[in-house]
Amino acid sequence: MLNVRDLTVSYGSFQAAREINFEVREGELVVLLGANGAGKTTVFRALSGLTRAGAGSRIEFAGRDLSSATPRAIVDAGMSHCPEGRKLFPALSVLTNLRLGAYRCPDRADIDRRLERVMALFPTLSTRTGDPAGALSGGQQQMVAIGRALMAEPRILLLDEPSVSLAPKVVRQVLETVAAINRAGTMVLLAEQNAYAALEIAQRGYVLENGRIVLDGAAADLMQHDEVRRAYMGA
Amino acid sequence: MELLAQQILNGLVTGSVYSLVALGLTLTYGTLQVPNFAHGHLYMWGAYLSYTLMSSAGFNYWAAMAVSITVLALAGVALERLVFRPLRNDSPVNAMIAALGVMLFLEAVAQNIWGEEFRHLESPYGGVVSVFGLLVTAHRLILLGTAAVLMVALLLFLTRTIAGSAIRATAQNREGALLVGIDTNRVAMTTFAISAGLAAFAGSLVAPISLVYPSMGAMITLKAFAIVVLGGMGSVPGALVGGYLLALAESLGGTYVSATYQDLVAFVVLALVFTFKPSGLFKESV
Numbered sequence: 428m429l430n431v432r433d434l435t436v437s438y439g440s441f442q443a444a445r446e447i448n449f450e451v452r453e454g455e456l457v458v459l460l461g462a463n464g465a466g467k468t469t470v471f472r473a474l475s476g477l478t479r480a481g482a483g484s485r486i487e488f489a490g491r492d493l494s495s496a497t498p499r500a501i502v503d504a505g506m507s508h509c510p511e512g513r514k515l516f517p518a519l520s521v522l523t524n525l526r527l528g529a530y531r532c533p534d535r536a537d538i539d540r541r542l543e544r545v546m547a548l549f550p551t552l553s554t555r556t557g558d559p560a561g562a563l564s565g566g567q568q569q570m571v572a573i574g575r576a577l578m579a580e581p582r583i584l585l586l587d588e589p590s591v592s593l594a595p596k597v598v599r600q601v602l603e604t605v606a607a608i609n610r611a612g613t614m615v616l617l618a619e620q621n622a623y624a625a626l627e628i629a630q631r632g633y634v635l636e637n638g639r640i641v642l643d644g645a646a647a648d649l650m651q652h653d654e655v656r657r658a659y660m661g662a
Numbered sequence: 663m664e665l666l667a668q669q670i671l672n673g674l675v676t677g678s679v680y681s682l683v684a685l686g687l688t689l690t691y692g693t694l695q696v697p698n699f700a701h702g703h704l705y706m707w708g709a710y711l712s713y714t715l716m717s718s719a720g721f722n723y724w725a726a727m728a729v730s731i732t733v734l735a736l737a738g739v740a741l742e743r744l745v746f747r748p749l750r751n752d753s754p755v756n757a758m759i760a761a762l763g764v765m766l767f768l769e770a771v772a773q774n775i776w777g778e779e780f781r782h783l784e785s786p787y788g789g790v791v792s793v794f795g796l797l798v799t800a801h802r803l804i805l806l807g808t809a810a811v812l813m814v815a816l817l818l819f820l821t822r823t824i825a826g827s828a829i830r831a832t833a834q835n836r837e838g839a840l841l842v843g844i845d846t847n848r849v850a851m852t853t854f855a856i857s858a859g860l861a862a863f864a865g866s867l868v869a870p871i872s873l874v875y876p877s878m879g880a881m882i883t884l885k886a887f888a889i890v891v892l893g894g895m896g897s898v899p900g901a902l903v904g905g906y907l908l909a910l911a912e913s914l915g916g917t918y919v920s921a922t923y924q925d926l927v928a929f930v931v932l933a934l935v936f937t938f939k940p941s942g943l944f945k946e947s948v
Contacts, residue, residue, distance in 0.1 A: 477837055498843065499844075503843065510838075514835045514837050516835055516839075518830070523827055527827060527831050531842075575842065
């Protein structure tokens with residue numbers, strides 16, 4: 428479904444991603460592991476069109492070439508990015524943030540239906556809909572960010588470090604919700620520092636180091652892999 | 663007592679104009695981080711266009727104003743597309759220099775067309791009305807009313823419509839806006855159009871009660887910057903409230919302190935804000 432070939436991204440002379448190859452198949456939840464600065468966020472930004480991929484890179488989704496598409500065309504193609512740092516609209520209400528997630532959907536009834544789905548997924552948000560998104564706790568803001576991405580009703584959700592700076596208990600909740608979203612039929616590409624927790628809900632994973640993919644495999648295998656255990660699980 | 667009431671009324675009239683101009687400035691600053699130094703010159707052009715359409719082409723006041731607003735809104739779009747968009751990814755200094763260039767250009771062209779002399783635009787509402795014992799020209803009341811209506815309309819547009827939400831979203835997080843599929847280039851053009859249109863509206867409203875001349879834009883730009891800094895850069899409520907506050911301070915200061923220093927009030931306010939509350943009164947953005 429999502430097929431990435433030879434993805435290279437440079438910032439000036441610095442290559443943040445080098446000839447990266449990976450794929451996410453129909454129905455899958457795939458995790459991208461890597462330390463800070465390994466290039467995870469760069470990959471996500473290239474996928475959603477925020478950063479331009481270098482020459483020769485190929486990003487294909489559902490048979491369409493999105494290598495040089497605008498963020499808007501990428502949203503329309505069914506790929507929705509919940510970015511690192513959330514990038515919410517802090518002074519706008521939670522409800523407006525969510526509704527803007529469906530900015531490209533012209534049908535009001537459809538937007539209301541999506542809103543109901545998101546609220547069912549994050550019931551705690553229903554009491555905060557009128558509050559400015561910036562006034563919420565970190566965990567709740569993360570829910571708004573994921574909810575906003577889901578409001579586009581994507582076929583694949585790109586989730587960049589949803590658990591960063593959240594309390595361990597909230598991390599659990601967020602990742603459980605991500606697993607539920609995936610079970611409901613949305614493909615997920617997840618970047619995560621909590622390697623163990625992420626591999627538990629994923630089917631497959633890739634390990635990124637210095638802008639390259641150094642390891643890939645089934646989640647269960649990666650969990651047993653010495654290198655992964657040493658570098659990402661502190662075992 | 664009557665003097666006080668008169669000065670408050672004057673302050674509200676001037677404040678309406680200040681707020682309209684400052685709103686346009688804060689909108690373009692909030693969404694695009696462009697400090698548009700040429701903003702007051704758009705206001706000057708708006709006043710000149712209305713003046714010319716009325717005095718040379720026989721337009722009535724409102725028709726002249728409508729044409730002036732439309733022309734300036736289109737000029738705003740052109741300004742964004744041709745001047746500021748190509749500079750977006752450069753250092754902000756370049757956009758500032760470009761804005762100064764536009765400012766000098768607009769003033770020079772105006773001087774070339776209309777000359778140095780002061781022009782007077784005759785309001786069709788020259789009569790004097792008595793309001794609670796105060797004598798006011800009808801035009802001032804119309805200015806107060808139409809400015810208020812337009813500001814309410816702008817606020818409703820920004821808070822109640824999808825297009826308005828897209829503008830606010832872009833101002834608050836540009837990348838977040840891109841990720842939900844908002845066309846931020848179109849937002850930028852719309853914002854410039856609204857901003858320049860507001861300036862033309864304010865210029866056309868103020869023309870009958872002050873005079874029209876090529877350098878009228880420079881002072882209002884300074885005032886508008888003082889207001890936007892006072893209200894918080896990029897804040898819409900800040901620009902609204904700040905405009906009225908500054909005008910009231912000027913008109914009361916001019917009466918009870920010294921009329922000579924009236925224009926100084928803005929800069930005293932600016933200095934105080936920078937010293938005690940650099941983030942402005944309102945920190946919420948657009």
